[in-house]
Every structure is written in C-alpha cells, then in structure tokens.
Amino acid sequence: MEATQVADGLFCLSANLGTGLLFEGMWPLPRGCSMNSYVVKGREVAIVDGVCDWDGVPETLYAQMAQIGVDVHSIRYVVINHTEPDHTGWLKSFLQITRDFEVVITQKGLELARAFYDLEVNYRIVRSGDTIDLGNGKMLRFEETPNVHWPDTMVTLETGTGTLLSCDIFGAFGALEQSPFDDRLDEAELKCFEAEALRYFANIVCRFSPSVARAVEKVKGLPVRIVAPGHGPIWRRDPGRIIDLYQRLASFGGGPAEPVVTVVWGTMYGNTERALAPVLEGIAAEGVETAVHQVPETQVSNILASAWRSTGIVLAMPTYEFRMFPPMAAALEELGRKVVKGKVAFRLGSFGWSGGAQRELDEIVERHKLGWNFLEPVEFKGAALPEQLELLYERGRELARRVKSAALRQQ
Template identity: 35%
Template sequence: MNHGIKLSQHIFWIGVNDRRTHLFENLWPLDKGISYNAYLIRDKKNVLIDTVEIGHVESYFDAIDEILESGENVDYLVINHMEPDHSGALKLITQRYPDITLVGNKNTFKFVRGFFGDFKRILEVVEGDTLDLGDHSLTFVMTPMLHWPETMMTLETKNQILFTGDVFGSFGTLDGVLFDDEVNLDDWEPEQRRYYSNIVGKYVKQTQRALEKLKTVNVRMFAPTHGLIWRQHPDHIVNLYDRWSRLDGDPGVVIAYGSMYGRTERMAEYIARELILAGIRHVKVYDASKTHLSYILSDIWKYRGLIIGSPAYNNRLFPTIEALTIKLEQLHIKNRLLGLFGTATWSGGGVKNLIRFAETTGLEMVHPPHEAKYRPLEKDYEICRDIAGRMATRVKNDE
C-alpha cells in the first residue's frame, strides 16, 4: 500500500499493514491480518500521531521521509495509547528526532517511564488543552479505560479529524483501501464487532461515557489506530458502538458446546434444529474446541439468545467451555437470554458449574438447566425441544 495517503491537504496516513502476525496480543487470531494506523500532520510544527508496532518501523520511517523534506524536523509525537502496537517505535523516534516533544496525559507518562525510561522533553495535557501547530491546532479528549487507563483522543480542529486511538478500530488489513466509502461496510462489520467484543467489550460504561462526550465535539472524520478511517459515515460506527456497548442483541441464538464423544453435540444439534423449526432464522452453533472463543464471543455480542452445553469433565466444566464462561464473566456479559444443558456419566459437574456461571452473571434462564445421564434419550430430547421452544418464544417476543 502506498504511504502518505492524504486525509486532508497536510494530514497523512503513515500506517502499515501486518499480514504476518498470527495472534493479536498473542491471543486473538488474525486470519485477515491487522493494520497499525499512524498519522503525520505537516505544519510549522510537524506532529506524529502515534507510532506502529516495532517490527514495521522501517515502513513507518519510509513514509515519514516521503512526506518531509530532507533535514526537516518532527516537533511533537502525540501518544493517544501506550500499548506497544502503537508505541513500539517511540524510542527509535526520539533517537531519530532528539528534539521531539512527547505529548500525553499524566497516565501516559507513567507508561512511558515504565516501558522506555525518562524523557526530558514532554508536554503533559489534560481535558480540553490545545496545542497550536500553525495552521492547525490540536485539542485533547480524555477517554480513560478505552481500553487502558491512559487512553485519550486528539482532535485536529481545522479539518475536524478526531484521532480516536483503539476506539472505532477493527481487525483486518487495509487491502488497497483506507476510507469507509471505499468498502462494503457489511463486509467489515464482523471483524469490527470481534475487535470490539474481545478488546474493548469489557468497558461498556466507559464506551457510553465516551459516546456522550463526543456528542459535544464537532467531528467530521474518525481516524482510529486500526482499520478503516471514517470520513463518509462516522455515524455508522458510532451507532454500532452504541448498540454493542448497550449489548442490544439481534434476534438470533448462539449455541456453544463442548463434547468429547459426541453426546453433548447431539443435544446441541437437536436444539439448533428445533430453534429453526420455531422460526429463529439466525442460529450459530459452535464447537468450543474447534472455534476460537473470539469468534464465539463476537456472535454472542450480536445475538440475544445464548445456549451453552457441556459434559462433566473431572467434576468441572469441559475446559473450552470453562474458558468461555470465564471470559464472559470477565466481560460482564448482560442482556442475554440463557439456556443450559449437558451430559454426565458418574459424577456430574458440567451443568452444576454452568448454573454457577448463570448465578454469577445474573443472566435470565429461559428454562431450568438439564443434564442427560450417560447419553441423551428421548426424554432428554423432549427437554431440549422445550429449551429451544422457550428460547425462540422469548427471542421473538423481545424483538
């Protein structure tokens, strides 16, 4: 992808695409890669907005060199977020431009010192502070815990471009595109939702506070650190974030199960068919041992109904289902209708721990949990049919 793509006459995207890294944060699959977006404002005072992951620093420097004239200085580096995929090149930048001033808030510099040591040339900003560059000026908007304590946004006021950090970002590389009006937005939504639900999703209250704050800020364009730049339809991503942070689910059901020898799986398949027969048109069935939980979480964020099945495993939940329930507890999942089922042989423990999960999260169960002994028999399938029927009724009535 070409470097130095213009957002306006003197504001440039200088990011990179990463198609080599397999796991974001060494945890989340990057089947479609990811972009690290960074920006350069050229003015009487030249400003970098964030850096890139350190493995891509050569491309980042090349982009800067293509825009600036030989010997031209960079005066400021604005640090919206200190996570290393955005601050990785910080130390190299300060070595390249020894007179550069780092711009951030009080928490930013705690992270700077922790990661890189002390720097003498820093400018600490608070909510509403401005920085004059010449023809452009920057105003700073604090958005703590989206999704680190130091996160903030930076508004360039002339063109009304808001550099939003990780907020409004997405998994996926920018394959020859950069702006939202260059793509089919429906194609991007799954990776935007997977990014939100797994990276930012825990902080729904902070998301709502930030969205309220942005109503008072005049913004024409959102420029996040991952994914598309929103120049034509910024309201689209705002509406998605509002819906996701409220956990307003679409009329559909996710069935997530674990199964060693297929008995719990049979119950999951039966429930899925009964949901379809009951009129639910969006049913997603996941074997938690096969599908990474980030994709399961993304669809749980999308749909109103959630049905979880697990066999007993050493008196506990099946491990991949246990991992899913722990993550859902950490994310403070709410506003979901819940169904629970499973199998046991001699001691049980799967459904018992699913009940504990339901009690911890406070999710509403549409049917008493059911555990089949040894293998599901006709009486167990009748109960599965009832679980599906009650779930379908509630999902359709809650539309």
Template identity: 30%
Template sequence: MDKSIRVVEGVHWVGVRHPDLRVFDDLFPTRNGTTYNSYLIEGTEKTALIDTVKEPFAEEFFSKVSEHIDPTKIDIVVVNHTEPDHSGAVAQVLDKNPDVQIYCSKAAENFLKQLLNRSFNAVIVNDGDEVDLGGKTLRFIITPYLHWPDTIFTYLVEEELLFPCDAFGAHYCPDKLFDDEINEFYADFHFYFDCIVRPFKDKVRDALKKCEGLPIKMVCPSHGPIRRSSGQFAIESYARWCAAPSSGGRPKALMAVLSSHGNTRDMANVIATELKAQGVDVEMFALSEMRDDDYRDALEQADVLLIGTPTIQRDAPPHVWHALALISSVTPKAKLGAVFGSFGWSGEAVKMVEQRLTGLKYKLVADGISFRFTPTMENMDVCRSFAEQVAAAVLTEE
C-alpha cells in the same frame, strides 16, 4: 516501499501496511492483513505525530515522515493508546529527539514508563485540553477502555478529523487508503469490533456522548481504511451495536446447561419452572449445541447467569469453561450468578465454577448445589429453594 499519502492539507498518513498478517497478537485471525496508521500534522509553528507504528516497521515509517520533516524536528507525539502496534516506534522517536513532547493520558504515561524503561517529556491531557500547532488545533477526548484504560481520541478542530486509535478501525489492508477507493469491508469492520471493542460497550456509549455534536468530516482510525465518506456510518454502527440493554418488563435469567446423562438438565428444568413462577423469565442454552454469538447476546441482556454443570474427570467439562471464557468478551448487563449440577464419582465442578465466577467479579446469589447421580424428590425441593433465592436476589436488584 509506499509513500506517504495526503489526507488533507497539512495532514499526511505516514503509516505502514502489513498485508500478509494472518493472526493479530496471536489471538485474532486477520484474513485481509492490517495497517498501522500514523498521521503527521504540520502546523505553522509545530509538527505533531498521531501515534506511531509497530517497531519492526519503524524504518519505513521514518522514511515516510522524512518526506515532510526531519524526524529530529518533530515537536509532539500524541500517544492515543500505548499498545505496541501503535507505540512501537516511540522509543526511536525519542532516540532522534529526546526533548520531544509526548501528549497522552495519565494511564498512558504509566504504561509508557514500563514499556520504554526510560524518561521522557510527558504532557498529561484531560478532556477538552487543546494544543495549538499554528493554524491547526488538536483537542483531546478521554475515552478509557477503548480498548485499554489509557485510550484517548484526538480531534483536529479546523479540519474536523477524528483520530480515535482502535475505535472504528478494521484489520483490513487494501491497496488504497480511503474507504471510497476500495471494496466494501463491513465484515472485517464488524469482526474487529466483535473481537476488540465489544467487551467495552458501556465505555463506547460514554465515548459517543463526548463526541455528540462534534462535526466530523473523516474518521482516521489506527487500523484499516480512513473513512472519508462513511465516518458517520462507522459511528452510527457502534452506537447501534453498543445500545444499552433494554429495561422494563420481567427480569431475565440466562441458564447455561451441560448434562451428560440428563440429571443436571432435570435439575435445570425444575429451577427454571420455579424461577418463572417467581417472576423471572428464563432463557436456556444447551452448551453442547449453542452458538457463541447467541450466548453472548443473551449475556448482555440477562439479569442473572446460572451455570448447570456435571463433574467429569474431577472437573467441569470443556463446554462449561468455554461458556465462562466468553464472559470476558462482552459487557454483561448484570454480574449476579449461581451454580448447580450433578456428579457421579466426585463433585468438584460446582465449586470450581463458583470460583471462576467470583474471579470474574460475579456476586453469587445462592450457595451452589450438587447432587449425586439421579436427584431425589427431596433434592428437587432443594432446587426449588435454590431458585427462590436466585429470584429474590434478582427482584431485589430490580
């Protein structure tokens, strides 16, 4: 069993390692395991925990805490984020000390009530609120959707340490704790961002603005190594990856098309030509051969999303549903959409895709169109009218 590790005077890592984890939350591969980082901060008057650990590791966690203080004597637990890999031992802290104060956001209080199903002594924090531990001051920064609505950052003023929970973290479990003691882990850092944080780029930009001008000596995330030498690199990487979409120039349509027999593709080409004539640039993806990352990048730059789909076995094909599923993994620049397609036996796909887009909060800017087998000249005229409606809606938004 590991021992606690000194971060700076009066601050210790009391987290746990999980090196053999291979799939996180049954969703994301973790080739190099992960850590559940918790931090014990001892002031001259009060002692605080920044987050806890996943419940199965509670015994090891309390063993580390006990190296410094009787767990029943902890005064404050800061819950930066209530997901169970960080709040899993809060219930046991309460068992040991029912009067402990839980510092958290309002959203976190609501989530904890349903996670714990018990009463607790909550202290709701707002931007800039501070608590004095005696020579060590915790300042709170409200950073919702990084990556849950409840998230806050905690900043240790005197030591200039930032505790950002899931932000700037990595599923990476080295033998050592600090970044300057281990091999480079950029791929794991970027993959973590891509899976966990990328859907909330606009929220990252908001959080980074709140941290501007804040002196930061170390970034102490809740997963992976502590960034003792590369905290600014992590912050600058997020700033680069989350930069706002470029503005100016002609608006852009992203057209994602699957065409089993060429009919939907012929419609797409007519629609694209008319969009360009109306002043809207078009980036077209053949869904059967696209790279997910290229498509997600395009979603973040597009002013409107057009889906072209056939109907196969009374449904939209799997490639189309996959393209729709990727929407929730990004922050689209705009949520305008429209759907078109062709069919043979039946034509349910266009309506089904429209329903999915509206479920994803897209505004449909033209009624979906769908034609049986080979589109006629009259059908292609309808495609041009469809493109005119899309262009008019996009140019109006501009």
C-alpha cells in the same frame, strides 16, 4: 502500504500486522491488522500515535514520512493518545534518532509512558479541551476518554478538517490494502470490517464498555467529519457508520443485544450433539437466528464476538471427570473475564453416573457475576430419551421467545 492523504495537510501512515501474528499475544488475525499513525502538517509538524516496534515496522513509518516530505527531525510534537505499545513501540527507535520534540500526553499517560520508555524529553500534559495551534489552519484539540481499555486513553481532533484521530476507539481488526478509506471499499468489504470491528470490540475493549459508551457520547458532541482510528479503515464518506456501530456495541454491555442465540457446544461421543439438534430446531421454529460454535474447534475470540452481540446463549456439554467438558470451561472462563453479562441462557448435556458439569457452570457464572437468566437445564444419563428430546425442542422455543422479547431493537 504507501502514505495517504486523509485531508488537507493530514496524512495516514500505516503498517499491517500479518495474519500469522496474535494480537496482544492471543487474538488471531485471520485478516491481519493495520496500525495507523497520522501526521498533521501545519507550520509545525505533529505525529499522532505511532506503530509497534516489531521488525521493520518503525522503518516503514520513516519511509512513509519521507514519501510525504517529512524529515523525522522536523517533528515538533509526538501526540500519544494511548500508551499501549502497539501505538508507542516505535518510540524506542525514534528516541535514538532525535529527542528534540515534545510529547503531548495526559497525566495518566505520562505515568504509563515513563514505565515503558526512557522519556527524558520535553512533554506537555493535556486535558480535555486543550489545543495546540500548528499554524496554517491546523489545530489539535484533545479530549480525554479514559479507560477505553487503558486508563490513559484520549482522542485528538484536528479542528480545521474535522478529523478525529481516535486511536483504539472505532478500531477494527483487518489489514488495509491499497487504500485506507471507507469510500474505496465495497459493501461486502465494509461488512467484513464491521465484523472485524465487532471482534476487536469483544476481544479488546468490551470489558470496559461503560467507558466506551461515555467516550462515544463525548465524540458525538464534537464536530467530527472524518473518523481516523489507530486500526482499520478511515471513515470519511460515512463516519456515523462506525460511531453508531460502537455506540450499539457498547450498549450490549448489560446483556440484551441482537435477537440472536449463540450456541456453544462440545461432545466426546455425540450424545450431547444429538440432543442439541431439537434445541436448534425449536429456536429456528421461532424464527430466531443462531450462531453455532463447537469447542474446542472454534477460537474463543470468535465465541466472544458472537456472544457479545447475542441476547441468548445455549451451552451444550457433557460431564468430564466430575466437572464440565474442559474446552467449554475454558470458553466460559473467557466470557466471564470479559463480563459478557445478562444473557438469556440454557444448558443441556449428557453425563454417565453422577454428573458435575452443571455445578461447575453455576460456579463460573456466580464467580464472574454474569447474571445470566437460565431456563431449567436438561441433563440426561447417556443418550437422551425421546421425551427428553421433545422437552429440548420446547426449551429451544421458549429460549427463542424470551430472546425476541428481551432483544434491543435495531436503531
């Protein structure tokens, strides 16, 4: 990637993480992921957020600085919106080049940054509403948005151009190709990035959705003309599109979401799969969309994204060694850790002699306080009988009706 001008005196420097890497060591990146850093040039120069310290990444940043005529030694301020190493890892390299700069950071951020880096440099603690005048009409204003997944998060607004440097919030997985701007992407590409924003949200920040909702509210009160996040496209034609998407996703934290049913299923010998078919027919008969994921084939990253935006969830799995089919337990455990709450739910499955899957399901839902509203489960010995298949069709319809009445209306 080349450095790009976002607005007058404001530049995006960006490096892409490759598709073979796992974000946070666990989330797949089938479309890669961009790490965006921003340079603001007034009379003084500031860099807002950086990149990770993986092979060649800080060097890419320095090469892009050279392209825009910024000598690394001339950087006066290093603004750290968020101390997570995907944005700060480069500091290890930078601190070897120069220490003649000021770190601009929140109090919570400083405590964290000191734990990760040898931060014996000047620093300036900022709070909401504080500003730094860079000269030549460039002014940085800081707003704390704590707990958008780490305690220290804040956003930086360049007031002259109305550019919000938002770090993780409004971020999306997906590499940037030639240009980072929304107005250079066609509708299909934008939809792709929106899907990757959903997956990013559900994998990285959904556990903290009340804090995300508060951060979005705060941003909505700021004079923002461009949203420039730490990951994914820069929204300058339609900044409201990503702001509204994040607001909507944060509102799904309590359970009701889109009128969609996520179906997670696994089987050893096909009995559970055959019994799932009438459930899917029943849901379809009510005109409700399903998103169907087999385990262990589907990565939990995608199941999380699907479940987060769904109002309903169907779990279809047999009993295995007195408990549930293990890949289902793994997926449910992850939904529990991310507190995917308040879904309208239904479970079915086959067993051989005494069952046990249901007991483990109840235990997971209870332990994570998920508050799922379950229809009565349907369990069957071996293959489901014809009357059970009819019952399963009715359960599908009933679930779909409940989903339609509980789902949030699209704004």
